[in-house]
Amino acid sequence: xxxxxxxxxxxxxxxxxxxxxxxxxxxxxxxxxxxxxxxxxxxxxxxxxxxxxxxxxxxxxxxxxxxxxxxxxxxxxxxxxxxxxxxxxxxxxxxxxxxxxxxxxxxxxxx
Amino acid sequence: xxxxxxxxxxxxxxxxxxxxxxxxxxxxxxxxxxxxxxxxxxxxxxxxxxxxxxxxxxxxxxxxxxxxxxxxxxxxxxxxxxxxxxxxxxxxxxxxxxxxxxxxxxxxxxxxxxxxxxxxxxxxxxxxxxxxxxxxxxxxxxxxxxxxxxxxxxxxxxxxxxxxxxxxxxxxxxxxxxxxxxxxxxxxxxxxxxxxxxxxxxxxxxxxxxxxxxxxxxxxxxxxxxxxxxxxxxxxx
Numbered sequence: 001x002x003x004x005x006x007x008x009x010x011x012x013x014x015x016x017x018x019x020x021x022x023x024x025x026x027x028x029x030x031x032x033x034x035x036x037x038x039x040x041x042x043x044x045x046x047x048x049x050x051x052x053x054x055x056x057x058x059x060x061x062x063x064x065x066x067x068x069x070x071x072x073x074x075x076x077x078x079x080x081x082x083x084x085x086x087x088x089x090x091x092x093x094x095x096x097x098x099x100x101x102x103x104x105x106x107x108x109x110x111x
Numbered sequence: 112x113x114x115x116x117x118x119x120x121x122x123x124x125x126x127x128x129x130x131x132x133x134x135x136x137x138x139x140x141x142x143x144x145x146x147x148x149x150x151x152x153x154x155x156x157x158x159x160x161x162x163x164x165x166x167x168x169x170x171x172x173x174x175x176x177x178x179x180x181x182x183x184x185x186x187x188x189x190x191x192x193x194x195x196x197x198x199x200x201x202x203x204x205x206x207x208x209x210x211x212x213x214x215x216x217x218x219x220x221x222x223x224x225x226x227x228x229x230x231x232x233x234x235x236x237x238x239x240x241x242x243x244x245x246x247x248x249x250x251x252x253x254x255x256x257x258x259x260x261x262x263x264x265x266x267x268x269x270x271x272x273x274x275x276x277x278x279x280x281x282x283x284x285x286x287x288x289x290x291x292x293x294x295x296x297x298x299x300x301x302x303x304x305x306x307x308x309x310x311x312x313x314x315x316x317x318x319x320x321x322x323x324x325x326x327x328x329x330x331x332x333x334x335x336x337x338x339x340x341x342x343x344x345x346x347x348x
Binding site: 032033034035036037038050051052053054057058076078 | 246274279
């Protein structure tokens with residue numbers, strides 16, 4: 001699936017629209033960034049509540065293409081700026097991490 | 112001259128702190144342990160610092176007024192000030208940014224603050240263990256603007272440290288970094304390293320400390336010593 005599908009199909013709010021054509025092949029759900037860094041697969045979408053600039057740094061290192069912020073967490077301006085620079089999309093939803101993971105797994109299965 | 116400091120102590124105000132840890136008791140124990148400087152650093156709260164200040168006046172200890180702030184990344188940082196007022200200002204700022212989730216004293220312990228006679232003045236109802244809604248970078252700015260020291264706590268611990276939460280140590284303008292083990296078992300870059308007790312019980316005060324070289328045992332002396340890295344951490348015993 002394409003990054004853009006997270007917004008198009010699931011209706012999640014897009015906070016940073018960089019890299020919308022990137023191919024996402026996997027997902028990873030975690031709120032502990034050291035865990036993300038060690039275990040997130042390449043070309044994946046990160047499902048988390050960690051809404052700050054350092055999440056983008058970790059995502060970039062781990063080869064993550066998009067971040068979905070759950071529970072309606074607000075992204076600070078500096079996080080969005082970092083995401084623009086790193087070519088990483090950010091979405092936001094009021095869904096929690098479980099529901100988001102379930103929905104995104106469904107999308108990945110279809111594609 | 113060399114002075115000995117422990118900059119990380121919890122009183123009865125911290126949910127995990129023993130009720131025996133009144134500010135007066137903390138000062139008594141610290142004097143017995145031969146400390147020159149001592150910082151009280153309760154979780155996300157400055158409400159025991161007045162009593163701490165009062166207790167320290169009757170001793171030879173220089174009090175440092177601190178808060179161990181839990182940032183939005185859930186990373187613990189020691190924020191230290193020369194005056195109660197500066198610390199209280201940051202304390203108010205942080206308390207206003209805590210999620211309104213009540214503390215459960217049965218599970219996490221009481222969060223009481225006291226006066227100089229150890230009378231309980233009140234109890235903080237919101238859980239002080241939570242991450243405040245402020246990023247590390249924003250917190251750094253708030254602390255520096257108020258003339259404080261900004262020291263990431265126990266960065267070599269597997270939980271609630273900058274490194275455990277983020278997986279790396281962001282290169283920010285830290286005054287120093289605190290480790291539990293010396294020599295450090297992780298990369299501390301070029302930062303000045305200190306070791307503190309993180310005491311929650313009286314017997315743990317000064318179980319780890321560090322010495323610094325300065326003209327006087329004051330906040331300014333400490334500030335300059337950290338900036339110049341004139342610091343000797345305590346080896347793991």
